[in-house]
Amino acid sequence: MSDPEAGAVTRAQEAEDASPAVADRSAHLRGAENAVLRSDELFAGYVPGVNILNGCDLYVGEGELIGIIGPNGAGKSTLLKSMFGLVEVRTGSVTLKGENITNLKAHALVERGVGYVPQTNNVFPSLSIEENLEMGAYHAPKKFKERFEFVAELFPALKERRKQRAGSLSGGERQMVAMARALMTEPSVLLLDEPSAGLSPKLQDQVFIRAQQINRAGVTVVMVEQNARRCLQICDRGYVLDQGRNAYTASGRDLINDPKVIELYLGTLARA
């Protein structure tokens, strides 16, 4: 007898079968020991009684660039938001350099060196590039000049066009402004939510190159990406998130070559 549910073995179930390390947290606990930022068994959501994150473990070590991939709706943005104080953590903890920062508000996190670039609406369109960057440095206006020079080195085009209104820029340029603005706060850890979304392949490439440059300039980077293949190519480690849980975590190279990950999450992209 055919059971319509049979084909719908959930990805999470398959992932669980293939990844006993998820239930066994020892690898996470070992890796996270000296992490700059870590989340442990995070449960979070928007509607009372409905969890979107179902026990997320994640850590990023000093100087690492890590990638988070996974299907639409997996909870990737929610994970970043819950680490940045924008979605309430119900249980579990977020720790920054040994300090418990669970549910601290965004401004308190900025003061502690966490930067965040949201997936959408991440620039002030009516303000100039320069004014956008000033907004980024609002908490330390005296540092504006120094930070502007740092950011201008990474994004020379922004310096040349500093008087241009952000709303008149292309999607790719806006993404650069958004990243530059977050860097104005002098973060030691930068959370990027799908910076390449909606961009042409060429501009997507630019975004990945910038993310790498930012990382090499000494900023620890946590990057959520829909371009999973490209993300795994550049990250030190990747996390695959599915239904609010870590399904897999390994080096970017291992994930990109893992048949299960290819089948479930990279699909045709991986074979292209």
Ligand SMILES: Nc1ncnc2c1ncn2[C@@H]1O[C@H](COP(=O)(O)OP(=O)(O)O)[C@@H](O)[C@H]1O
């Ligand atoms: N503001 C919100 N209110 C209620 N539900 C939300 C909200 N934002 C996201 N969700 C739900 O949370 C789930 C995960 O969303 P999200 O974290 O944005 O996924 P991803 O970034 O992996 O695509 C989805 O089912 C989505 O509908």
Ligand SMILES: [Mg+2]
């Ligand atoms: Mg998202």
